[in-house]
Amino acid sequence: MNQHINFSVILQGQYAGILIKGIELTFELALFSWILAFVLGVVLATIRMTNNRIAKGLVSAFVAYHRNVPMLVQIMMWYFALPSLLPQATQMWINQYNGEFLFSVIAIGLCMAAYISEDIRSGLRGIPHGQFEASRALGLSYIRSMWYVILPQAMRIAIPPLVNHTVLLFKNSSLAMAIGVAELTYATRQVENYTFRTFESYMVASVFYLLLSLVIMAAGALLTRHYRIPGSR
Incomplete structure (x- = not known):
């Protein structure tokens, strides 16, 4: 027998x-x-703009790995595989202190750092090299030149892709349910199991994810207009 749609069951x-x-x-x-x-994305992008071949190679390998291995595999790697290399006492301590959440933050953060570093690097490459040379001529070190002169301009250029990857990060946080993190998707699954209100449960979750994604994109559009470099499109 078909059930009537009733959202009040799961919203109270x-x-x-x-x-x-x-x-x-x-x-x-x-x-x-x-x-x-x-x-981490800022650090990686800054390192990749140096002339140190070894450092650039390591960053390139980091980016290649995290952009080509599925995030779900990376989450499971951090939660199941890497802790198995630790002493038993350390594993028990991690499990007692919400290891699922910690490893999810690390896995998602590292994975998205690879994308964000590329966004920032594209912004850095959009800054005329003469500005870097001028800042160095004024006596600023490489780090100070990047921090005070180059990065602020690069961030303004990189806002649109950064916003897109922020939305992607927000949506991909749902993958943490695979290792037992009780975020919204996990909670939705629980409510659906308890109430058998499948449509209502997943519709509420879908609306939440949609609204928050739209809010992030709207905020990004405002930031893009506010910080747009004059003369750029």
């Missing part, structure tokens, strides 16, 4: 609480992963 009481906790954990997972990805 304990089921609503499960979804709210899932949403909160999704925000935390996405935020910490993005911070790791952005900081």
